[in-house]
Amino acid sequence: MTTTASQIDLAARSFWERPQEERDAAFAVLRRESPVVWSRPAESDLLPPEENTRGFWSLTKYEDIRFASRNPKIFSSAGGITMEDFSPEMTELAQSFIAMDDPRHAQLRGITMNAFKPGNMRRLEGWVAGHARDLIDEMAPLGQGDFVELVSVKLPGRIFGSFFGLPEGEVHDRTIDAAQRLLSWTDPEARGGLTALELFGGAVMELREVAAMLAEERRRKPGEDLMTWIVQAEWDGERMTDDEICAFFVLLAVAANDTTRHASAHAIHAFSRHPDQRDLLMQDIPARIDGAVEEVLRWASPLLHMRRTATQDVTIRDAEIRAGEKVVLWYCSGNRDEDVYENPYTFDILRDPNRHQAFGGGGPHFCLGSALARTMLKTLLTEVYTRIPDIQAPEADFLVANFINGIKRLSATWTPEAA
Numbered sequence: 001m002t003t004t005a006s007q008i009d010l011a012a013r014s015f016w017e018r019p020q021e022e023r024d025a026a027f028a029v030l031r032r033e034s035p036v037v038w039s040r041p042a043e044s045d046l047l048p049p050e051e052n053t054r055g056f057w058s059l060t061k062y063e064d065i066r067f068a069s070r071n072p073k074i075f076s077s078a079g080g081i082t083m084e085d086f087s088p089e090m091t092e093l094a095q096s097f098i099a100m101d102d103p104r105h106a107q108l109r110g111i112t113m114n115a116f117k118p119g120n121m122r123r124l125e126g127w128v129a130g131h132a133r134d135l136i137d138e139m140a141p142l143g144q145g146d147f148v149e150l151v152s153v154k155l156p157g158r159i160f161g162s163f164f165g166l167p168e169g170e171v172h173d174r175t176i177d178a179a180q181r182l183l184s185w186t187d188p189e190a191r192g193g194l195t196a197l198e199l200f201g202g203a204v205m206e207l208r209e210v211a212a213m214l215a216e217e218r219r220r221k222p223g224e225d226l227m228t229w230i231v232q233a234e235w236d237g238e239r240m241t242d243d244e245i246c247a248f249f250v251l252l253a254v255a256a257n258d259t260t261r262h263a264s265a266h267a268i269h270a271f272s273r274h275p276d277q278r279d280l281l282m283q284d285i286p287a288r289i290d291g292a293v294e295e296v297l298r299w300a301s302p303l304l305h306m307r308r309t310a311t312q313d314v315t316i317r318d319a320e321i322r323a324g325e326k327v328v329l330w331y332c333s334g335n336r337d338e339d340v341y342e343n344p345y346t347f348d349i350l351r352d353p354n355r356h357q358a359f360g361g362g363g364p365h366f367c368l369g370s371a372l373a374r375t376m377l378k379t380l381l382t383e384v385y386t387r388i389p390d391i392q393a394p395e396a397d398f399l400v401a402n403f404i405n406g407i408k409r410l411s412a413t414w415t416p417e418a419a
């Protein structure tokens with residue numbers, strides 16, 4: 001049966017339960033027939049029905065996503081960045097400057113930029129390489145296991161821990177666990193009996209507690225880590241308040257952990273499904289790894305969307321968007337746009353150019369951690385395909401979510417490396 005645009009309901013939970021191929025096919029129909037489309041309010045567990053009254057526009061074409069991303073005066077980030085609405089209190093507690101506009105966004109982003117300067121990035125690269133090697137040392141002799149549990153969860157967690165200066169042990173593990181729970185509110189299994197709000201709110205409060213404790217400690221005893229730079233950093237003579245530090249910690253815990261976690265699982269899954277591309281990579285890893293990482297990012301689109309709110313009436317194609325309406329930017333669709341990519345459904349590590357939208361469509365909110373994410377994926381994939389090159393993981397267990405393109409479990413086998 002052929003699907004038409006009017007039959008596609010991006011607001012429905014059931015749409016996000018469907019396999020990725022079916023969702024991809026639906027977005028292809030939208031790009032062709034109705035590239036800027038209006039939806040009823042997203043089915044939500046976060047707000048009671050009487051408060052969940054706002055529908056949303058979807059941008060499905062690469063060019064439109066790029067346009068909205070680069071015109072923040074028309075497409076504001078204040079007021080929320082997800083298709084589903086959160087209460088304003090939750091947005092403030094958890095989303096920091098990703099949900100703000102300039103000048104405050106630029107100011108807070110500026111304070112944190114110091115942490116991402118080249119000297120600090122070089123230190124991070126050392127950590128990334130060390131942690132990736134340690135993890136593959138631990139898994140290589142096993143011969144089988146869940147790649148998500150053995151590597152995907154642990155690598156970004158350990159890097160984040162080193163970056164932020166989290167003490168090893170219970171606090172570290174609790175923090176990473178809370179960060180990973182945070183974006184799973186739509187998945188009944190991940191919620192484990194809690195309501196979406198309990199899961200989300202609980203994880204946010206745990207992360208804020210750790211942040212407050214760590215900030216206090218770093219003021220007393222500075223170290224060589226992100227929290228020290230944050231509590232000391234000034235921008236136009238201003239420092240971040242405690243509340244701002246806590247919200248930034250929550251944002252970064254989630255932005256840095258969940259995205260890279262799922263990207264690494266998608267990488268192993270994609271190479272298992274496309275052995276010709278794995279062979280191509282292995283013929284010359286140093287020359288092909290950068291292209292492979294970009295294609296994994298395009299292919300996976302670990303963040304499926306970000307949202308904006310129109311600040312004025314604006315027409316895109318023939319859609320008349322009114323001031324105050326929500327506009328969702330579907331990166332997963334932009335990354336399959338036939339007008340931009342030849343054979344968009346082919347996983348091709350030699351694709352060139354490959355200006356994907358996995359880190360956003362450009363503009364002031366472009367992913368702050370893109371360099372770190374690329375380094376992490378490059379280092380990890382190099383280590384995996386050098387040490388355990390025959391790793392196979394073609395069957396994935398996906399998260400049900402409309403924001404994160406997640407893999408919950410990825411059962412893998414490989415020839416054990418001699419201990």
Ligand code: HEM
Nearest residue numbers: 098255256259260263302306359360365366367368369373
């Ligand atoms: C594969 C991994 C990652 C993906 C796919 C990803 C994707 C994104 C996307 C799509 C945005 C929003 C862009 C926009 O609205 O225009 C974003 C923003 C952001 N990302 Fe990432 N990200 C990743 C890794 C990271 C890492 C490792 C960090 C931190 C070290 C990070 C920190 C941030 C921050 C702080 C923002 C907000 C920037 C702002 O509002 O100015 N991300 N990311």
